[in-house]
Amino acid sequence: MDRAAAQDRGQDERSRTKDFKRHLHALKLAAMTLKNTLARWGWLAQFLHWLIVVLIALQVTLALIADDLPLGMKKLAMLARHKSVGITILGLAIIRLLWRWTNPTPALPDSLRPYERFLAHFTHAALYVLLFAMPLSGWLMSSARGFPVSWFGLMQLPDLVPKSKPLYEAMLETHDALALALGAVVLLHIAAAVKHHVLLKDDVLRRMLPFTKSR
Numbered sequence: 001m002d003r004a005a006a007q008d009r010g011q012d013e014r015s016r017t018k019d020f021k022r023h024l025h026a027l028k029l030a031a032m033t034l035k036n037t038l039a040r041w042g043w044l045a046q047f048l049h050w051l052i053v054v055l056i057a058l059q060v061t062l063a064l065i066a067d068d069l070p071l072g073m074k075k076l077a078m079l080a081r082h083k084s085v086g087i088t089i090l091g092l093a094i095i096r097l098l099w100r101w102t103n104p105t106p107a108l109p110d111s112l113r114p115y116e117r118f119l120a121h122f123t124h125a126a127l128y129v130l131l132f133a134m135p136l137s138g139w140l141m142s143s144a145r146g147f148p149v150s151w152f153g154l155m156q157l158p159d160l161v162p163k164s165k166p167l168y169e170a171m172l173e174t175h176d177a178l179a180l181a182l183g184a185v186v187l188l189h190i191a192a193a194v195k196h197h198v199l200l201k202d203d204v205l206r207r208m209l210p211f212t213k214s215r
């Protein structure tokens with residue numbers, strides 16, 4: 001009887017150890033995929049990339065709607081939303097860059113020619129510069145116009161510059177020009193992603209997509 005009880009206890013112990021090891025393995029896997037590796041972007045980098053893509057699409061939509069509205073409360077409300085989303089993108093871009101600096105970056109395929117390698121680095125750097133320059137030029141424009149920027153009505157941000165008509169006009173032109181530049185670089189970036197996936201058949205797009213495996 002005693003021996004049977006001891007056997008049961010032993011079995012219980014072994015199954016608990018097994019469960020614990022399985023749990024630990026799952027935790028390790030989750031931690032591994034959170035961070036980038038040299039082969040794939042981790043889930044945080046992927047999440048930030050695609051969240052920013054969605055917010056940029058929303059941002060363009062809000063700007064186009066506001067542009068079509070006559071001066072009035074509706075236009076101001078739409079612009080207030082546009083500013084809040086812009087500040088969110090700025091915050092996410094800062095987190096994204098900090099995360100990139102503290103993580104490995106997946107290497108580009110060895111098969112790329114020097115000009116393709118240069119273009120990849122150039123477009124990524126340009127996208128980062130524009131992710132900062134667009135919201136900052138908007139914030140400068142708003143301050144120069146004398147309209148403080150608020151983040152979804154929850155927090156008012158400080159004015160970056162005192163009221164100034166010439167600066168407001170310069171920032172308005174800069175913001176528009178940067179938006180066109182962002183559109184052009186994003187198109188180039190999408191074309192490159194499609195070329196990697198369809199023509200070169202490498203892992204470059206797949207490693208930025210969630211729920212996929214690298215080959």
Ligand code: HEM
Pocket residue numbers: 049052053056100105106108124125127128131186189190193204205206207208
């Ligand atoms: C449908 C649209 C998009 C697709 C298919 C796409 C695809 C990709 C892919 C596959 C990568 C990884 C490249 C690599 O592993 O070397 C990447 C990186 C990147 N993407 Fe996009 N992207 C899109 C839109 C955007 C937009 C709108 C932005 C920002 C304005 C953006 C900013 C970036 C940046 C900055 C990187 C470089 C990441 C780094 O090196 O830290 N992407 N994108």
